[in-house]
Amino acid sequence: MQKSDTVKDLFIGLVKLRQTIKQPPKDAKNPFFKSNYVTLEGVQKAIDEAKEGTGIDYSQFVETSPDGRTGVSTMVYSDKGEYIITDPLYLQPVKNDPQGNGSVVTYSRRYQLSALFGISSDIDDDGNNASGNQQNRRQQRQGNYQRRQQNTPRQQQSTANRQQSAPDPISLQKQQYEQTINKIVAATGQSRHDIETALGKTLKADSEYQAANNLGKWQKTNNVANEMLKRNIEENQQ
Numbered sequence: 001m002q003k004s005d006t007v008k009d010l011f012i013g014l015v016k017l018r019q020t021i022k023q024p025p026k027d028a029k030n031p032f033f034k035s036n037y038v039t040l041e042g043v044q045k046a047i048d049e050a051k052e053g054t055g056i057d058y059s060q061f062v063e064t065s066p067d068g069r070t071g072v073s074t075m076v077y078s079d080k081g082e083y084i085i086t087d088p089l090y091l092q093p094v095k096n097d098p099q100g101n102g103s104v105v106t107y108s109r110r111y112q113l114s115a116l117f118g119i120s121s122d123i124d125d126d127g128n129n130a131s132g133n134q135q136n137r138r139q140q141r142q143g144n145y146q147r148r149q150q151n152t153p154r155q156q157q158s159t160a161n162r163q164q165s166a167p168d169p170i171s172l173q174k175q176q177y178e179q180t181i182n183k184i185v186a187a188t189g190q191s192r193h194d195i196e197t198a199l200g201k202t203l204k205a206d207s208e209y210q211a212a213n214n215l216g217k218w219q220k221t222n223n224v225a226n227e228m229l230k231r232n233i234e235e236n237q238q
Helices: 008-020 040-050 098-117 134-149 153-164 169-188 192-204 207-211 214-237
Strands: 028-030 035-037 056-064 070-078 083-085 089-091
Touching: 008 040, 008 056, 008 070, 008 098, 040 098, 056 098, 056 169, 070 098, 070 169, 089 098, 169 192, 169 214, 192 207, 192 214, 207 214
Parallel strands: none
Antiparallel strands: 028 035, 056 070, 070 083, 070 089
């Protein structure tokens, strides 16, 4: 989780919001689990009605993990420039198509907002399009048990191969960079070109960046980009 240097006013506003927020009705039905839940629109409406006069607002960002999963992170901020940004909630859709990924995004957005603002959004898991229905889960648990009972050398080799194919540190840094730049664009409305031009000027004058190896350069780039995100958010709230 990322946050501003101080969060006092942000938390004061969140306390006020929590005191006024009303739990929305669970008026949507889950056909697989035969349960009710609150839709994303219902969660957003409850927050929007409660945030008036608190100085609190939020933004959400769609992100992609290095292994291809779709996820969402949420930024909650105050009119004093303080903020927190959650780590992304990543999920893997059963079917990797626009509908499956759209379900993941909706599901992740609703659950992040519900957790951050104290909304009880459902009784059971409704993310069937994102994570499979109950029968699929039962079959998966059974298959996992069977695989644990059959810990063969072939399976051990498969695990080793997966470990060897894990993303390298530079790829992870590049992924983090893309996510941070997208957040700056969303938070400030600036173009990517203008943001990266300003970032390049800062790095060109940085002696540590010039002396670093390739991985060190990416780490320094991400540090400067995160500082830029923080500064722009604070300036836009003034």
